[in-house]
Amino acid sequence: xxxxxxxxxxQGTVYGAxxxxxxxxxxxxxxxxxxxxxGAPKAPVLFIKTANTFTASGHxxxxxxxxxxxxxxxxxxxxxxPDARVVSCVLVNDVSIPHExxxxxxxxxxxxxxxLGVGAMAKPIAEVQTDAMVLSVKVNGQTVQSVNYAETVxxxxxxxxxxxxxxTFQAGDVLLLGSDCLPDGKRPRAxxxxxxxxxxxxxxxxxxHFVGATx
Amino acid sequence: xxxxxxxxxxxxxxxxxxxxxxxxxxSPWAGKRLKFEEVVWLPxxxxxxxxxxxxxxxxxxxxxxxxLAFKAPEEPLVFVKGEASLIGHxxxxxxxxxxxxMHYECELAVVIGRTAKQVxxxxxxxxxxxxxxxxxxAIRDYLENWYRPNFRVKNRDTCTPIGPWLVDAKDIxxxxxxxxxxxxxxxxxxxxxxxxxTRDMIFDVPTLIEYFSAFMTLQPGDLILTGTPDGVVxxxxxxxxxxxxxxxxxxINTLGE
Numbered sequence: 001x002x003x004x005x006x007x008x009x010x011q012g013t014v015y016g017a018x019x020x021x022x023x024x025x026x027x028x029x030x031x032x033x034x035x036x037x038x039g040a041p042k043a044p045v046l047f048i049k050t051a052n053t054f055t056a057s058g059h060x061x062x063x064x065x066x067x068x069x070x071x072x073x074x075x076x077x078x079x080x081x082p083d084a085r086v087v088s089c090v091l092v093n094d095v096s097i098p099h100e101x102x103x104x105x106x107x108x109x110x111x112x113x114x115x116l117g118v119g120a121m122a123k124p125i126a127e128v129q130t131d132a133m134v135l136s137v138k139v140n141g142q143t144v145q146s147v148n149y150a151e152t153v154x155x156x157x158x159x160x161x162x163x164x165x166x167x168t169f170q171a172g173d174v175l176l177l178g179s180d181c182l183p184d185g186k187r188p189r190a191x192x193x194x195x196x197x198x199x200x201x202x203x204x205x206x207x208x209h210f211v212g213a214t215x
Numbered sequence: 216x217x218x219x220x221x222x223x224x225x226x227x228x229x230x231x232x233x234x235x236x237x238x239x240x241x242s243p244w245a246g247k248r249l250k251f252e253e254v255v256w257l258p259x260x261x262x263x264x265x266x267x268x269x270x271x272x273x274x275x276x277x278x279x280x281x282x283l284a285f286k287a288p289e290e291p292l293v294f295v296k297g298e299a300s301l302i303g304h305x306x307x308x309x310x311x312x313x314x315x316x317m318h319y320e321c322e323l324a325v326v327i328g329r330t331a332k333q334v335x336x337x338x339x340x341x342x343x344x345x346x347x348x349x350x351x352x353a354i355r356d357y358l359e360n361w362y363r364p365n366f367r368v369k370n371r372d373t374c375t376p377i378g379p380w381l382v383d384a385k386d387i388x389x390x391x392x393x394x395x396x397x398x399x400x401x402x403x404x405x406x407x408x409x410x411x412x413t414r415d416m417i418f419d420v421p422t423l424i425e426y427f428s429a430f431m432t433l434q435p436g437d438l439i440l441t442g443t444p445d446g447v448v449x450x451x452x453x454x455x456x457x458x459x460x461x462x463x464x465x466x467i468n469t470l471g472e
Contacts, residue, residue, distance in 0.1 A: 010265070011266075012266055013297040013298060013299065014266065015297070015366075018361070018362065036360050037360045037361060038360055039359070039360070041359055041361040041365075042359060043359065043365065043367040045361040045365065046362070046366040046370070047295070047362060048296075048297060050268040050295060050431060051267075051268060051434070052431045052432045052434070053431075054265070064430065102361055103361070103363060104292060104362065104363060105292075105293065105294040105295065105362045105364070107293045107294065111268075111430070111431050112430045113430065113431060113432050166367045166371050166372070167299065167366065167371060168299065168372050169299075170297075170298075170299045173297070173299070
């Protein structure tokens with residue numbers, strides 16, 4: 001008899017990495033020296049998805065009333081155990097209100113209630129070749145994006161090393177390894193009524209229904 | 216009442232301030248009195264079931280915004296910190312070797328007392344559990360204009376001392392009327408380098424609670440670090456920095472290499 005593993009739920013702080021795919025980096029590179037940035041980022045650019053954003057797979061994500069569409073940010077995420085070691089891998093959807101500027105921290109765009117879809121399955125890291133993973137994003141059953149972790153700016157271990165220079169991951173913490181953009185620099189979008197599915201070989205798919213805000 | 220969380224005799228304990236001493240409040244040491252010098256001070260925050268949300272304000276005092284050559288923001292400039300950056304009173308904060316500008320930031324920290332969702336300003340104080348002092352260190356050498364202030368500046372291990380006390384909100388409200396009526400001061404090796412007043416915040420505590428809770432539900436134990444006034448200076452290894460807020464506490468920190 002096979003025991004089903006327990007449903008995964010984030011136990012620690014969830015960090016994410018911005019601009020970790022070459023496509024988005026290269027699209028933005030010509031403007032990186034302009035104001036207000038005045039230079040390409042040197043250290044990894046990070047953000048936090050606060051606990052109010054966590055939404056289990058199969059549950060609804062509400063889009064705020066004044067927002068027509070949201071960005072879908074399909075990510076492979078590492079989960080940390082003791083001694084800042086990576087123990088497992090999960091699929092997440094880093095939902096954002098679309099924002100062009102990366103100058104100021106994106107709290108009001110990324111920390112909205114419900115804005116992180118969390119896959120139910122944490123796959124032991126020994127069973128995952130992180131930098132060879134390909135995620136598939138479907139909106140209402142149509143494939144809209146393929147996210148290939150061979151195309152990152154910082155491969156997973158390099159990203160971890162560069163972050164670890166200044167902070168230490170605690171047991172339960174999570175690191176989103178990056179979400180890719182489409183050829184036009186935008187991310188796939190979802191609106192109320194859409195069903196978004198993020199899948200990867202060997203993982204249970206992450207599915208969330210997007211709905212309008214309730215009054 | 217002033218609450219502390221301490222390590223003593225091989226374990227972590229809850230305590231309250233009582234006549235200049237710590238009074239342990241839980242079994243098996245309930246009633247035991249300890250001197251302040253006998254214990255290790257931890258952040259005065261009880262553990263929470265999910266990741267604690269730690270919000271911090273930038274440029275929330277007009278004079279500090281001017282000091283840094285920014286015009287005052289039109290909406291709160293907020294960033295998020297991980298709980299792992301917090302350490303307690305009388306702790307050692309690591310100053311990386313070779314940096315040129317590391318400065319303290321004395322900040323009133325609001326600790327949320329009950330679940331806050333779409334709270335209106337008028338009711339905001341009902342959602343505050345208490346207040347404490349935070350020192351939100353920054354290392355300006357690492358500033359980059361990407362999601363600024365970036366994590367390498369603001370989310371470093373040991374770089375957010377907090378404490379010593381969690382002071383019940385009602386104590387501050389009764390004595391001072393509100394948390395917007397408190398003097399702040401920082402000393403470096405005994406010399407006053409920063410002084411300000413919470414009434415000079417651009418976005419006051421009720422405004423911040425209304426702003427955040429409009430889109431993000433805050434839980435008990437979540438923190439809002441409300442920004443720092445004018446007067447930040449570079450500090451070096453060995454310096455003792457005391458960030459003080461009237462009625463809330465004197466938070467002592469030492470820089471080490």
